Amino acid sequence: MFDPDELAAIREAKAEWEDQTLQPTLDRFGERREQFRTDTGGQQVDRLYTPADVADLDYGEDLGFPGKEPYTRGVYTTMYRGRLWTMRQYAGMGTASETNERFNYLLEEGQTGLSMAFDLPTQMGYDSDAAMAAGEVGKAGVAIDSLRDMETVFDGIPLSDVSTSMTINAPASVLLAMYVAVGDQQGVPREELRGTIQNDVLKEYIARNTYIYPPEPSMRIVTDIFEFAAAELPKFNPISISGYHVREAGSTAAQEIAFTLANAIEYVETALDAGLDVDEFAPQLSFFFASYNDIFEEAAKFRAARRLWASIVEERFDPDDPASKQLKFHTQTAGSTLTAQQIENNVVRVAYQALAAVLGGTQSLHTNGKDEALSLPTEQSVRTALRTQQILAHESGAADTIDPLAGSYYVESLTDDLEAEAREIIAEVDDRGGMREAIESGWVQRQIQDVAYERQQEVESGERIIVGVNEFTVDETQQDAAIEDVSEQQQQRQIERLEGVREEREDDAVASALAAVRDAAENGDNLMPPLIDAVKAYATTGEICDALRDVFGEHQPGT
Numbered sequence: 001m002f003d004p005d006e007l008a009a010i011r012e013a014k015a016e017w018e019d020q021t022l023q024p025t026l027d028r029f030g031e032r033r034e035q036f037r038t039d040t041g042g043q044q045v046d047r048l049y050t051p052a053d054v055a056d057l058d059y060g061e062d063l064g065f066p067g068k069e070p071y072t073r074g075v076y077t078t079m080y081r082g083r084l085w086t087m088r089q090y091a092g093m094g095t096a097s098e099t100n101e102r103f104n105y106l107l108e109e110g111q112t113g114l115s116m117a118f119d120l121p122t123q124m125g126y127d128s129d130a131a132m133a134a135g136e137v138g139k140a141g142v143a144i145d146s147l148r149d150m151e152t153v154f155d156g157i158p159l160s161d162v163s164t165s166m167t168i169n170a171p172a173s174v175l176l177a178m179y180v181a182v183g184d185q186q187g188v189p190r191e192e193l194r195g196t197i198q199n200d201v202l203k204e205y206i207a208r209n210t211y212i213y214p215p216e217p218s219m220r221i222v223t224d225i226f227e228f229a230a231a232e233l234p235k236f237n238p239i240s241i242s243g244y245h246v247r248e249a250g251s252t253a254a255q256e257i258a259f260t261l262a263n264a265i266e267y268v269e270t271a272l273d274a275g276l277d278v279d280e281f282a283p284q285l286s287f288f289f290a291s292y293n294d295i296f297e298e299a300a301k302f303r304a305a306r307r308l309w310a311s312i313v314e315e316r317f318d319p320d321d322p323a324s325k326q327l328k329f330h331t332q333t334a335g336s337t338l339t340a341q342q343i344e345n346n347v348v349r350v351a352y353q354a355l356a357a358v359l360g361g362t363q364s365l366h367t368n369g370k371d372e373a374l375s376l377p378t379e380q381s382v383r384t385a386l387r388t389q390q391i392l393a394h395e396s397g398a399a400d401t402i403d404p405l406a407g408s409y410y411v412e413s414l415t416d417d418l419e420a421e422a423r424e425i426i427a428e429v430d431d432r433g434g435m436r437e438a439i440e441s442g443w444v445q446r447q448i449q450d451v452a453y454e455r456q457q458e459v460e461s462g463e464r465i466i467v468g469v470n471e472f473t474v475d476e477t478q479q480d481a482a483i484e485d486v487s488e489q490q491q492q493r494q495i496e497r498l499e500g501v502r503e504e505r506e507d508d509a510v511a512s513a514l515a516a517v518r519d520a521a522e523n524g525d526n527l528m529p530p531l532i533d534a535v536k537a538y539a540t541t542g543e544i545c546d547a548l549r550d551v552f553g554e555h556q557p558g559t
């Protein structure tokens with residue numbers, strides 16, 4: 001991008017500055033640290049960046065224009081000048097009616113998309129009255145036992161008007177079937193349904209652990225969903241390939257990109273092996289990343305991920321449709337950076353992290369409530385979290401020009417470094433036989449654990465400062481956070497509701513619908529049509545997942 005003579009002059013001037021100006025200053029004052037690194041410790045941070053650090057940057061090839069390959073500057077032509085990112089707060093609590101209330105509250109307060117959190121039993125494919133569910137019903141998310149609960153969650157919310165994300169993985173096909181069934185009831189054409197299911201089982205084996213079936217049938221279910229979405233739900237994203245949990249497990253930013261894109265490669269290859277065409281489903285793939293405190297590293301990470309995915313799809317899958325190369329992503333501010341100490345500080349952390357996500361061109365954003373490290377967020381903290389996004393959108397100016405950090409010598413250099421490092425990690429995954437092999441051998445998990453361990457050591461030694469935790473502490477004998485929890489009575493109410501559904505429905509219809517699910521699982525037919533029939537007969541989440549457990553078995557860790 002720079003004239004070679006100009007670059008030579010800059011290098012020379014820098015050497016002179018270092019010698020005549022910098023050195024005497026260093027002799028007198030020194031610097032705060034011997035070495036500076038990015039937040040994850042992955043990249044070295046130099047004292048000063050100049051055009052010489054981005055001498056190899058080719059504007060057309062490496063940056064280009066928004067809405068054009070390699071999409072470094074954003075996937076949409078006008079980005080936030082045309083439409084702001086979707087403000088999508090992750091929520092779900094207790095019973096379906098409480099979640100319905102929270103959703104309505106958020107929409108009234110100006111949220112622009114919905115995001116459903118499910119309780120652990122639902123995520124593991126158990127009904128609320130299962131022994132495994134005891135004590136967990138409605139905690140950290142809503143319990144969805146049957147279509148009846150899903151109807152209640154969306155009571156008075158037309159699915160034609162919102163897009164909904166559902167953080168559900170192993171039973172994703174069942175919850176998607178319920179969403180489609182609610183849409184059918186509301187008379188919304190399937191091709192108008194908008195939303196995303198997480199459906200990213202590979203990262204469950206790496207980090208999040210809500211898997212049910214072994215990897216092979218799990219991948220088959222994912223592919224069935226891709227195929228069904230391509231045919232019937234063209235505006236629905238059938239997967240949210242998630243780096244968030246990889247990062248929260250302690251990875252570096254480069255590992256977050258690499259393992260996420262390596263998982264994505266695995267999903268695409270599996271779908272191609274099943275006979276799908278890349279352009280049929282790749283434009284609807286979506287991604288999900290975390291945003292941490294290091295604003296520049298995070299913004300660079302998002303830019304690098306977009307550029308890398310565009311080139312991976314081009315090199316490996318040779319699509320005709322440029323949309324197959326667009327990396328669209330949701331961001332959540334990093335839960336693990338929230339501290340139980342001085343919780344007000346979390347509002348500030350979340351604001352910086354949200355800024356980084358927007359500077360990096362996110363399509364959708366969740367900002368954490370300040371009290372999420374302690375409990376379910378209260379209504380007041382949820383509002384402040386949403387207001388953080390609204391202030392960013394309407395007051396900060398960050399949304400008014402496209403990709404404002406482009407051309408920063410530092411950010412471009414970081415973008416390059418992160419992309420190069422992620423590319424190397426993906427090459428290593430390839431050498432190990434692909435992501436499924438690399439996960440099954442435990443290699444991926446070990447790579448992440450090593451980094452997480454180092455970080456913990458740094459916190460314990462005080463080398464890494466966490467404000468309010470190992471520095472700038474105050475005596476907080478009294479915790480003044482309002483804490484919300486789910487009561488025994490709420491859990492009991494959910495179980496009674498489930499019993500009511502079991503009494504009202506037609507048992508024969510349920511039995512034959514479950515038999516059809518089993519048949520499709522056994523003979524390889526797409527699972528989605530019989531799943532939709534089963535949820536419409538009010539077969540429960542647990543019953544359907546049990547039918548699939550019968551056919552597919554359960555994953556045993558370490559096998």
Ligand SMILES: CC(C)(COP(=O)(O)OP(=O)(O)OC[C@H]1O[C@@H](n2cnc3c(N)ncnc32)[C@H](O)[C@@H]1OP(=O)(O)O)[C@@H](O)C(=O)NCCC(=O)NCCSC(=O)CCC(=O)O
Pocket residue numbers: 076077078079080081082083086088090113115163165166167194195196208235237240244245286287288328329330332363364366
């Ligand atoms: C693709 C994304 C990332 C975003 O989808 P959205 O619908 O919000 O946005 P979008 O598709 O980018 O944009 C919506 C529509 O506006 C259009 N559009 C956007 N910007 C535009 C512009 N500048 N000009 C013209 N059109 C534009 C798009 O083309 C699209 O229309 P068309 O469709 O007509 O083209 C999706 O997957 C998503 O919302 N994901 C959310 C995932 C999530 O919330 N996960 C929660 C995980 S929580 C979690 O896991 C917590 C931890 C745990 O529990 O473990």
